[in-house]
Amino acid sequence: MSKFCFVLRPLSLLLAAGLLMPVADAQAQRVSARDRDRITVLETRMAAAEKRYTDALALVDAADPKGQGEADAALEDMEDVLNDCVGQRGCQMGNLLATYKRLLKGQADAGDGSDDELGIATGPVLADPDHVAPLVADVPEAARAAQLLNDHRHAFDEMVEYNPAVQAGIRRWLTDMRPALLTSYENYANLRQVMWPEWEKRGLPEALLFGIMAKESNGRVHANSRAGAAGLMQFMPATGRRFGLGPDGTGFDTRYDARSAAEASAAFINERMRGLNNNIEMALAGYNGGEGRAARVFRESGGQSFWTQWSYNEFPAETRDYVPMVIAAAWIFLHPQQYGVEFPKVNAQPATIRLAKSTTIYELTICLGSNNTRDGYMRVLRNMNPRYQADGWIPAGTVINATTRIAGLYNRYCVSGPRADLARTLITADVNAAIIRPQAATLHGSVAVGDISSAQVTPVAVAPAPAAATTPAPARSTAPRQHTVARGDTLNAIARRYNCQVPQLARANGLRAPAYALKPGQKLKLEGCR
Known part of the structure; x- marks a missing residue:
């Protein structure tokens, strides 16, 4: 509660010095008894509101x-x-406002007396007077104003250079890349509970974590690069293994796990920082262009x-672009209102769901709808449950990660009811079932030609069929067919394509649930398929 004690004291003093202050004798003589009674009622209402506000902060x-x-x-x-x-009549509004202003000024003067404490810019780094740590739970506006007196300058602001290259990066994030910035923030907000603690306990700025994640993946857990980097923080396989990331024995690559990626990236940055002053x-x-190159440049340049x-x-050019873009994203993260950025409000309180029936993330995305979101909940579910493919069936009874909002929507719309039924119908829809296959329709030795929906059909004579060959048709081979896995294939999609049961197909090919990891070029036996 220590944060809010600072807030409540000025508010209490404000009420005591302003609204609850006895009216001066001269003023009292000009105010009727009825007006004084009304002023007393206002004072009582304000005192009750203060009590309600105090209880709410608790x-x-x-x-x-x-x-x-x-x-x-x-x-x-x-x-x-x-x-x-x-x-x-007789209510002293001017006294109230003047008192509030003096109290805030007095609290600021209680600092070290420097210009920085008052938020006066002394260089290119401007404190954001409206800034509140973006992912802290929202607090009322009156609380924000007082709390900011203790938070005019962020440590990160002093750790990096705010130069034209960073400013150009900010310009890019605020123009063409603004949608990517807002998407990155929304994705990070839903993963913050598992990512930020790993950086916090290693003493690293949260803004830097956000900046790297925004530039590397836009907060998409399953992001991949052509060079082989993977996950939120885009670890290459070799670097990932050095920091404990990679296949975990179940077919899952922990580079896609948000907490593991945050822990590894914090260890990597701290290791680089120690070696680079x-x-x-x-x-x-070093994170982008190679740690060996960064160490050499730092050494040869004399630091x-x-x-x-x-x-x-x-x-390389990519690194020269990467560094200011990460810092620019971090800077906006810390100073959103300075740049007119309103980050989306995200209800990210974590929760779990025990599935009442087997389902897929695609199916959940449909039945959950898009309540209070721009894009629905598929990305949140995928990010929070990276082991599952979007179209892979998750067995009933499985516990998956979610938020309290998603859990409420799941129980309301996804367990049973019209929306749950509609989602199941859409998920199991088979494109092949839409194809009308030709049949040998005959009518007394004739084939019907024309619009099949017409009431009148013109019979056409059919030539006699040639005598059947005496050689018997070869027996259909009972050997199982094969499918060559292409990039992007999933076991569930292959099973739907060949009309197979996923468990039987997995057993035939030695694939382990729930990941059913496939590799491009892999040959799959299509046993049990029709």
Whole structure:
């Protein structure tokens, strides 16, 4: 509750010094008894709103979901009182506002007295006066204003250079790449519970984690590059193995696991930082352009900045673009309102779902709908459950990761009912069933020609069939057919294509659930397929 104690003290003083202050004798003589009674009622309402607000902050601190709503309602009560005060004779609105301003100024002066404490810019790094850590649970506006007096400058701001290259990166994120930035934020918000702790306990800035993830994968767990990098943080196989990532024995590559990728990336960055005199730009250059190259450039330049001409030119164009783009994304993450960015509000409170019936992530995406989202919940489910393919069947009774909102929608729409039935119908729809296959339709030795929907059919004489050959037709081979796995194939899709049962197909080919990992070029026996 320590954060909110700072907030409540100025508010309490404000009410005591402003609304609850006795009216001066001269003013009292000009206000009627009826007006004084009305002012007293306003004072009582404001005191009750303060009490409600205080209680709400206690709920917020205890992670009670009711706290936010109660706090907002209490602030609305206060706003109503202030509005009524405007029209009430004798109510001292000016005193209230002047008192509030002096209290905030006085709290700022209680710092070290430097310009930085007051948010006055002394260089190119501008503190964002509206900034609130983006993924902290929302707190009421009155609380934000007071809390910010202790948070005018972020440590990350002092660790990197805010130069024209970073500014150009910010320009790109705010224009053509704005959708990617917002998508990255939304994806990160749903994974923050498992990723951020790994960086926090290693003393690394959260903004840097977000910046790397946004540039590397836009927050898509299953992202892959042509060079072989994989996962949220795009680890190459060899580097991943060095930091504990790779196949885990079940067919799953832990480079796709958000927590494991966060832990490995934090270890990698810290290792680079230790060898590069805590230079973030050089550490990022090593992350993208090769740790050996970064170490050599740093050594041969005598520890000079990444931005010095010789060092800068020693890195490939991709790295020279990568470093400022990561820093730019991190900068916006810390200063969203300075750039007019409103990140989406995400209900990311974690929850689990025990599946009432077998399903796929595609099916869940359909029955969950898009309640309070822009794109629905498929990406959230895939990111939180990276072991499962989007079209792979997940057995009933399996516990999957989700959020409280998804869990509520699942119980409402996906267990039973019209939407659940519709989702199952769409998921199991077979394109082949739409094809009308020709049949040897005959009519008294004639073939019907024309529109089959017409009531009149023109018979056409059919020539006698030649005598049947005496040689018997060869028996159909009973040997199982084969399918060569192509890039992007999944076992479930192959089973649907050949009308197979997934479990039987998996057993025939030694594939283990739930991943059913396939490799391009792999030959599959199509046993049990029709």
